[in-house]
Amino acid sequence: MPVDLKKFTTVVYDNLPDAAGGGLQAMIKSFKTKAGVKDIDKGLITDVKVVMSYANTHNLEQIIKYLKPRMQDDAHKNEPLLQQISVGMDSVALEGVKAKLKAQYGTSNVFTEYTTALRGIKQPEEIALMSKSAQLSAIAHAEVMKAIKPSMSERELEGILLYVHKKYGAEDEGYPPIIGVGANACILHYEENNETVLNNQMVLLDVGSEYHGYSADVTRTVPPTGKFTEEQKAIYQVVYDAQEQVINMCKAGIKYSDLEKKTGEVLAAGLIKLGIINDAKELRTYYPHGVSHHVGLDVHDKGPYAGNLEAGMIITVEPGIYIPAGSKCDKKWWNIGVRIEDDILIGKDKFTNLSADAPRTWQAVEKMAAQSSIFDGAKFPPLK
Template identity: 50%
Template sequence: MKQIILFFAFLFTVNQSHSQENLPTDYLSKEFHKGRREAFRNLMPANSVAVIFSYPERVFSNDMNYKFHQNPDLYYLSGYKEPDAVLLIFKENQGTGETYNEVFFIRERDPKKETWTGRRLGIEGTKSQLGFTAVYNGRDFKDFPINFKKFDKIIYDKIPTDLNANQTGFDLFGLLQSFKTKAGITTNDNTSLDLFADITNSLREIKTPEEMELMRKTVKLSCIAHNEVMKAVGPQMSENEAEGIHTYIHKRYGAEGEGYNPIVGAGANGCILHYEENNSTKIDNQLLLMDVGSEYHGYSADVTRTIPANGKFTEEQKAIYQLVYDAQEAVFKICKEGTPLIDLNATAKEVLAKGLIKLGIITDPKDVKLYYPHSCSHFLGLDVHDKFTFKGPQSALKENMIITVEPGIYIPAGSKCDKKWWNIGVRIEDDIAIKKDTYENLSADSPRKWQDIEKLAAEKSTFNDMKFPKI
């Protein structure tokens, strides 16, 4: 027992005397986050306050939580990556004497807990690393002198309703309770949701140069992962292992993880749009559809490649693949500022319908939706399905937006067409930065032409030579 106590005493000392070393140096800067708060404030109406909470922690199993993921809006506005926090942004300066226009209530430092669950930034760290001036511990929110009732508008997002208080009472649940009491919110008053969404949508849909740099990085390293799997994959490999190569490479390049659950599906599984089991033990001589993208410092890539496990497309696979490729090329051509958002999918659909008719798979162009049931594009950034403004048919692409272009064709077994097409599922997805008169394909590092994929598949991968003991 004494040894154990000594051990913890040792950890405690280490924790107290050393801040963390060898951290990544390319996080978003505090100036970035400050700039985003200023932009947010500019869009707020007069005499208003915005209240932005961290995401809740969620149970994985018994006393283990899922790895915490910050609310992307709070991360965007602050850079803070811990739970149990609330940020207040005021339109006008508050207080007398030393005035302030933002206050941040964060998770209190607790050396004992930090020994178990990791370092906390605390008040000092939030001031020095994230550039805030008015920072308090969460416990101080309850009695902090803010008269919410004096504001014409309180701007906040959806409030989670399924949380329980922990022992401290100063966690997210406690902060939410204090907010509701202070602001006099008795029901789930959602009147400010539209305004919160309008502001965050209009900011986040346009990427700043700093964000663009992180987007380039997350997409680039995801392409490296796709390319390595193209080389490594074979009929004997499992879906799970193919996924593992992706996730290994993401981490190898410093990504925190994936922006969404990877979809790695062979043959029939490739025809299931959000297939996430990835548990087929043998890919066999089938097509492998991989929709996998890393999350790097909060920013998600979203790249899909479809490859033949044995390195060669069959004639039927090639025909479908080429059709999806052509649809993607047609959409790329209109990727520039001013193109109405609704034109993207209309273009993809038209090419796919014509092609499916030509191949004899459908006769009525309307039936394209049987084999192409989703849409062509979404915004990309801190969320894989990122925030954007849609105000009807006039909403158009703008410079520095990032969208995906991802047509696909999925022909499950039993479809009303020649059997030779069954179990072919193809999606090609790239991440596109919109410019004034053109576009930039951020995922151009991973081959899209079937000829280029076959060429790369013929190369050997480092992973082919890895040997592990049998179990």
């Protein structure tokens, strides 16, 4: 039976694209007519507002790359609010800009607002699925720690992780797996995974399953030899300290933005102590992303960032330090990239680490690496 949309007081809808392929364009047009949707998606400011509503500290750089060329005309280049949009904003500054955009230009995207509020708090059924997705992803990371060898390739590690995911019945990955050794670990969205030999440089693995629609987001950084060098261990410990302190803050009532603040403090203190930076202001050189985002139906799930943590939220905690070759510090630190990322369920007065099955301390990583793996000695005939 056709639904008469005019009978509803309000029809909420997601941002509808102006151009779409196939029959979608006609469907959108028909929907807009039937629902009495005015064509409000006109003008750049709406474009900016909608695109910015999806922005988080992870994708901000890409979003700015998309928006910048569109903001060069006379109408927009003198708009102060647009000038505030800059690469490297922390989540607090970003939320501030978003709030101002909304206040100044109203909202054409009620659907996004509603779903952001709804999806930020997970239902018990969702928490059950997220727990499984995160746990099986963590088990896959533990398996890689057992199997990893300096002679292996990035792709081989990817295969092991994906094998474990499939073994548990996960349909997909939550996002393109990032597996980067050495210099590649210092590239934030490295997805090529084509280095053929790991040698003794640290490997960063940001890989999470999608299980029955729910994405985990888990990162571990592992030495292929099974033993950290002194330098690797020192950087790893700084990142671990930040993650440990931030995870321990996680409970209802804590300001979301305080997580970022704490991360900055711990990472900066650690790098100053190691002589890598002299001042906390230099931290963004080596820590260019945010510490947390909502995770769920999407790896960067909708959810509020402006207020306090609430029971039922599931967020990542993922500090990282990346020191590419050529950085202004002692050469011995070059090409070390470390991130540790877990999926944290917020409770009324506690947290639950859903991905705790993947070791986190350097001692636990080394201990896991010393264990044998089902992939040890796997041999196939040479190709003709």
